[in-house]
Amino acid sequence: MKSVVFLLALVASVVFEEVSPQTSKITWVHNNAQSVDRQLPETVGAGCAFLDYDNDGWMDVYFVNSGPSDFYTPPTPLKNALYRNNGDGTFTDVTDKAGVAGGRFGMGVAAADFDADGFVDIYITNYGPNILYRNNGNGTFTDVTEKAGVASSGWSTCATWFDLDNDGKLDLFVSSFVFYDKSQNPLCTDATLQRRYYCVPRLFKPTPSRLYRNNGNGAFTDVSRESGIADHPGKSFGAVATDVNNDGLMDLFVANDTMPNFLFVNKGGGKFEEVGLAAGVAYGEAGRPRSGMGVDAADYDGDGWQDLFVANIDHEFFSLYHNDKELIFTDQPGEIAPSTQLLSGWGLKFFDYDNDGDPDLFLVNGHPDDMIESRIPRVKHREPLLLFENTGRGFKDVSATSGSVFGKVFSGRGMAVGDFDNDGDSDVLASNNGEPPLLLRNQGGNKNNWVGLELVAKKSNSAAVGAVITWQAGTMRRTRLRTGGGSYLSSHDPREILGVGTATKIDSVQIRWPSGTTDRLTNVPLNKYIKVVEGVGQAR
């Protein structure tokens, strides 16, 4: 059996290799602040990001850490971390110099250039007030939360940048989890354990998520109520901005834990309608809400309609919702279901790891209850990563042949995708609860040909969320909608790698920007990153 696995590993063309802290110089470790009281925020974090904060063309990384809160006083100060990518496979901790240490009980990170000044900013969600760091363009950041008016309150989890009204400015959706403070922590224990374990979120009250409209002057307006978002209190984790009905307006799919998921359809005029039940994405098969955590969206079967994915807790199976059009979805997880039966999924992302042109799926997992093994047979606290290849007829679990890291287990939470070594294939950054992060180098994804796009918006929102990219190479024609957010508590490389398989020529690339502008590129170079400016095309 071992020899069979070994042989399969030999023939696998793409593997993910763990980059050790000794190599990367990333020595930061997440502190989950675990206590005997088992306060719920301890087990939920935290996120990570790929971002190029200094515009040097190399993806830097950011990690979120725990910090002081009403239930926790760190014995020594805890910090979030920004590591500058040195371009040689190593990173340097620049947190203090950049001024982005956080200092609160951190959850997630969402990086985007909210003020369109050409430098990426960082929004940190916390258990407690959130933080918006504006990039000063000189390697430092300024906390502009108060001026921006996006502190929110309570317990925020995932943040998603997108343009809700196509006015060319990035707006912000902030998922809100349960109503919680240290006095709200009920005693969850059993006779066998005689110790507390983390309570299930079912015991806590839901809270409404927040939607902030970007005023364009550095400040935001809380439009949660008028948009309809606040009418739906949830226990929200992952969120993704996508266009599920192809009307050119970005909708929001939000995973809820022990509550029905939300599908907020953008009706225009700043209004959203929640249609999760009718769409068939709110509940499990028997009308039972599941424990939704990570989410993402992509058109995995190339039919032109955005499909949705939600990772749930063990024994609930993860959901792959195929878009049947007319705002109707069918859960068709295929091979993903049996592979995820015992797992609890958080960070996840559709991306083309082998550059064959279609979106594959990467997941990080881990059970939120560190004592679960004494309560549920076969369910583990630390769980393996999973990789599914899109075969064109569904997803195939290729984890076993995609590197030895898939044989290890982690307390996985956040996950970001980005090409940190600029070699043309997507790497993975995972943040683990109470453990060191994981940097995975994609080895072999660039054996297939590709072109990387850096989209520079002029009229559209700076992240080009909502842009539709179509590329053709010979008979292969692919389309990708640029989504906002996705995964869990994490933020991704803003560049788009378009895989073309073995094709040696890319005939055309077309970008339909959210503003309506279309740029068509011909003579596209292979295996290079290019800059595409809205209304101009390929930058010279």
Next chain:
Amino acid sequence: MRSEVVYRRFLLSALLLAAPLILVQVAMAQDVSRLERIATLIRENKTIEAERQLALLLRSKPNEPVALNLMGTIRAKQGRLNEAETLFVRAVVNDPRYSGARMNLAYLHLQKREPAKAVVQLKQVLGADPTNTEVMVMLGDAYLATNSFAEAEEQFLSALDGRLDNAGALLGLAQISRAKGEIKETTIYLTRVGTLLADSKSPELLYKFGLLALQVGMSDAAKAALENALKVRPNDPAYLLGYGIAWLRKGDLFEAEKVFRRLIQLQPNSDPAQIHLGYVLLNQKKYDEARLWLEKSARSASPMPEVFYYLGLVAQEQNDDAKAISLFEKAVQKLPNYAHARIALGSSYIKLRNYPRAKEELETAVKLDPEEPTAHYNLALLYARLKDPARAQEEMRIVEKLKAKGAGNDGVVVLPPNPNPR
């Protein structure tokens, strides 16, 4: 395979109870030591030699009751039940007071599901030995099998004689309570039986207890009893089936799958094995293999309606709703009151956007089983699609209420029915 199993079970039962009686009779026979040797050979499974010696003896003494009884035991062991019956009858005719042969005959009748005939023999034995509590329990069981609850209860109570230490009699009383729908009483009896059987080596009693415990939701006790029964008879298909179901009841699909796979190895053509393995794979969303076993089960002489329902669910999950509908229709044809098949039909019609048909099926399902949350959830989905949010919310409120009451299954798919204790 089936007859082999019956025969093994029969033999063990027969030898267990009848052996002391046989020996008494042997003691009275002229050729005592010879018959004793033959009885020993049978107990040691040396049947060829035992049969050879018996044939010699019967050639000279063709109506010797003990020899006839022993030969009957061998025939039963060989699965030649009709021949065994003839031999036991001949033994009884030649010696009407021969209790050992009557007991064997009664066992045989019970095995052949002819409890009324067993009652006749057991009454004779009890007449000759009125304080024999084992015979009382066996007679109670025979009455129970003829649904003569009052007579059965009388026998079980007599066997107990005011003491609560006869597991067989208490189990009989538990069965009567269960048949009358008295769940609380059943549970009380079973709890006591469970204590008595803690160290029991009687696989039959453990098995009976296990299946009954399953029926009243005592999954842990059932699992433990069936596990103990399997320690004695590791390859008994009926025990394995019960054990697999006990794991299912505990919600452990992995263990259940392991047990059903073992059962399938022993009995590849067993319908219950196929349907249960199919069920457990379906619930783990291993659709391709689930379909394989379920299709085999569907090809059996009289497939259960559940198998078409499960196959329909597989088709539904694999996005073939036209096929799913035809399979659900088959299930409904076989069992018109099959609420879950109606719900599944409704669900497929929703997927096909045939909302009037979906409504029809789901409303029928609600009439058949108003407490099933899945029906109300699908109605909620339907009303939401029909842009009737008020009714959708109303249905979801019913779902919440039912779930708070603990109605419905954790999964969507209902279990196949429990086997009856044999």
